[in-house]
Structures are given as structure tokens and as C-alpha cells.
Amino acid sequence: MLVDGHGRKVNYLRVSVTERCNFRCQYCMPEKPFSWVPKENLLSFEDLFLFIKVAIDEGVDKIRITGGEPLLRKDLAKFIKMIHEYKSGLDLALTTNAFLLKECAADLKDAGLARINISLDSLKPEIAAKVAQKDVLKKVMQGIDAALHVGLKVKINTVPLKGINDGELIDLLEFAKNKGMQIRFIEYMENTHAKQLLLGLKSHEIKDNIAQKYAFQEVARESNSPAQMYELADGYRFGIIDPHKHDFCEDCNRIRLTAEGMLIPCLYFDEAMSIKDAVQKGDVQGASAILKEVLQNKPEKNRWSNDAQNETSQRAFYQTGG
Numbered sequence: 395m396l397v398d399g400h401g402r403k404v405n406y407l408r409v410s411v412t413e414r415c416n417f418r419c420q421y422c423m424p425e426k427p428f429s430w431v432p433k434e435n436l437l438s439f440e441d442l443f444l445f446i447k448v449a450i451d452e453g454v455d456k457i458r459i460t461g462g463e464p465l466l467r468k469d470l471a472k473f474i475k476m477i478h479e480y481k482s483g484l485d486l487a488l489t490t491n492a493f494l495l496k497e498c499a500a501d502l503k504d505a506g507l508a509r510i511n512i513s514l515d516s517l518k519p520e521i522a523a524k525v526a527q528k529d530v531l532k533k534v535m536q537g538i539d540a541a542l543h544v545g546l547k548v549k550i551n552t553v554p555l556k557g558i559n560d561g562e563l564i565d566l567l568e569f570a571k572n573k574g575m576q577i578r579f580i581e582y583m584e585n586t587h588a589k590q591l592l593l594g595l596k597s598h599e600i601k602d603n604i605a606q607k608y609a610f611q612e613v614a615r616e617s618n619s620p621a622q623m624y625e626l627a628d629g630y631r632f633g634i635i636d637p638h639k640h641d642f643c644e645d646c647n648r649i650r651l652t653a654e655g656m657l658i659p660c661l662y663f664d665e666a667m668s669i670k671d672a673v674q675k676g677d678v679q680g681a682s683a684i685l686k687e688v689l690q691n692k693p694e695k696n697r698w699s700n701d702a703q704n705e706t707s708q709r710a711f712y713q714t715g716g
């Protein structure tokens with residue numbers, strides 16, 4: 395079992411397999427082309443897998459593959475299969491924008507993927523295109539249908555933005571509900587890479603919005619989950635992730651690995667350690683020692699909610715995987 399320096403059990407590893415993306419979501423990436431980390435700096439799947447095996451052997455039992463856009467990485471299904479076959483019963487999930495999902499949903503399911511989170515910010519093609527800065531909706535919808543068709547459990551992630559998609563939150567909730575998917579509204583987290591002057595809806599505004607049509611009640615937060623859950627009268631549950639109000643630090647169980655091999659103890663902390671040399675040398679003990687050092691130094695509270703409330707984070711979501 396992995397325990398951090400503050401006595402918290404850590405069993406959840408989020409792995410970003412690329413920082414690159416085929417979207418330019420206003421809340422996540424700069425619009426203009428910028429210089430990506432050169433491909434040769436990315437860890438190979440074999441190198442990432444070496445570290446993942448170390449983490450699993452030490453007690454990690456939940457892994458989420460993310461990015462950037464993870465489906466841009468060739469042979470992702472093979473990578474998922476490697477992880478799935480290493481340990482049965484592992485909770486293995488993926489977060490994607492779904493643009494390329496139609497083509498690979500069946501392969502991902504066959505590889506052992508059980509759950510998938512899909513970002514969907516609008517049901518209107520022009521609004522989806524405004525958010526992603528690209529015409530995306532048709533392919534995203536095809537991706538969602540393909541995932542459901544092959545039997546993946548799907549959750550929808552939506553970032554409510556003022557004056558952009560805030561008129562559609564009920565429609566998005568109903569869309570998710572009708573397809574048997576949970577929807578989670580994520581408060582926009584201000585960061586230096588996002589479009590300037592972008593304003594997100596806070597948790598209470600999201601609730602007021604949904605309350606225009608539906609009555610709902612708060613239900614207990616699942617342990618280690620950042621989402622506060624709410625239940626409609628018919629039992630359908632939706633979530634709100636509200637980092638402006640809750641810091642989730644008390645029972646934080648997660649660490650993050652970037653595609654370049656930086657092991658990040660906390661999303662809102664700049665400190666990180668590289669596992670690159672260790673894994674490229676095949677040094678299992680070295681990788682394990684870095685994992686334990688990072689855990690020992692995992693901060694008790696994230697800096698953002700602690701002393702920089704509502705400030706703008708420097709860390710890019712497309713690098714850390716959110």
C-alpha cells in the first residue's frame with residue numbers, strides 16, 4: 395500500500411500519454427500553434443509501462459489514461475491491453491474528447507478498458523466549434539454512440555461557460571440521462587493557457603441553472619471523488635466538480651504522470667520529479683524510490699485553494715491531463 399507523508403492512502407495514477415491535442419478548447423489551450431514538446435521527449439509505452447507496473451506492485455489499483463488527447467497516440471489500445479493484462483481487477487479508465495473514438499472504441503473495449511469519460515460542452519455544432527475552435531460535434535457524437543454500442547461505461551464531462559454553453563446545461567443533462575450516462579459539470583479552473591476573459595459558472599450557478607427545470611437533492615460525496623453528486627426525483631444522478639469551493643485535499647488519493655515522465659504529486663503544485671532516466675535504464679528500484687519520494691513530498695493542501703484562491707494557475711491541463 396502506498397501512503398503519502400500526510401498518511402493518505404494513494405491508489406490512483408493518472409497517466410498523460412501526450413500533451414498534443416486535435417482540439418483547442420478555449421479553457422485549456424492557446425489558440426495559435428505553439429511549440430509542442432518534441433516527440434522524442436515523450437516516453438515510449440514500454441517506458442510508461444515499466445513505471446505503471448512499479449506503481450501497481452506498490453498498491454495502485456486505479457489508472458486513468460488521459461492527455462492532451464490520448465487517442466492521438468498510435469497503438470493506445472495495445473498499451474491499454476498491456477496494463478489490463480498485468481493485473482486483473484484494475485480499474486482502468488480513459489478520458490477523451492471522442493473525436494477519434496468511433497474508429498477505436500471496439501479495440502479499446504477488447505483491450506480491457508471498462509470506463510471512459512468524454513468531454514462534451516455543447517449539443518449545438520456552432521457552440522461546440524466555438525469552444526473547441528474546430529468543427530467537432532458530429533464526430534464526437536459518433537464517438538459517444540460507438541462507445542455505448544460496444545458496452546463501455548460512459549461519463550460526460552462538461553465545463554459550463556458564461557455566455558457560451560450556459561443555456562444548454564439542462565439539454566446536456568437530459569442528453570446524458572437519456573443515454574444512460576452520468577454527467578459531471580466541472581467548474582472552469584482559471585489558467586494562463588486559456589482564452590482571456592473566459593468566465594465559468596460556479597457550482598451554485600450550475601445548480602440554479604438546473605433547478606429551472608428539475609428538483610434535486612444533494613447526495614453523499616463518494617470517498618476520493620472530486621464530484622459532489624445530486625439526485626433528481628427519478629433517481630438520476632449528476633455531479634458537479636467545484637474546486638473553487640472544495641479542495642479535495644483531505645482524502646486526495648492521486649498522483650499524475652506526464653507524457654515526458656514527470657511525476658506530479660499535486661495538480662496545483664509546481665514540484666515534480668522525473669522518472670525518465672530510471673525507466674529508460676530499466677531501473678525498477680530507482681523508479682520505485684522516485685515514486686516514494688514524490689509521495690513523501692505530496693503537499694497537504696494544494697496551493698491554489700490554499701493561498702492563491704481564485705488565482706490563475708500556470709499549469710496546463712493539456713500537459714497534466716486535468
Ligand code: SAM
Pocket residue numbers: 415421422460461462463464489490491511512513551552553580581582583584585588711712715716
Ligand atoms: N482531451 C481529453 C478531454 O478533453 O477529455 C483529455 C484531457 S482534458 C485536459 C481532461 C479534462 O480536463 C476534460 O474533461 C476537460 O474538460 C477538463 N479541463 C481542461 N481544462 C479545464 C479547465 N481550465 N477547467 C476545468 N476543466 C478543464
Ligand code: SF4
Pocket residue numbers: 415416417418419422423461462463491513711712
Ligand atoms: Fe484537448 Fe481535452 Fe484540452 Fe480540449 S480539454 S484542448 S480536448 S486536452
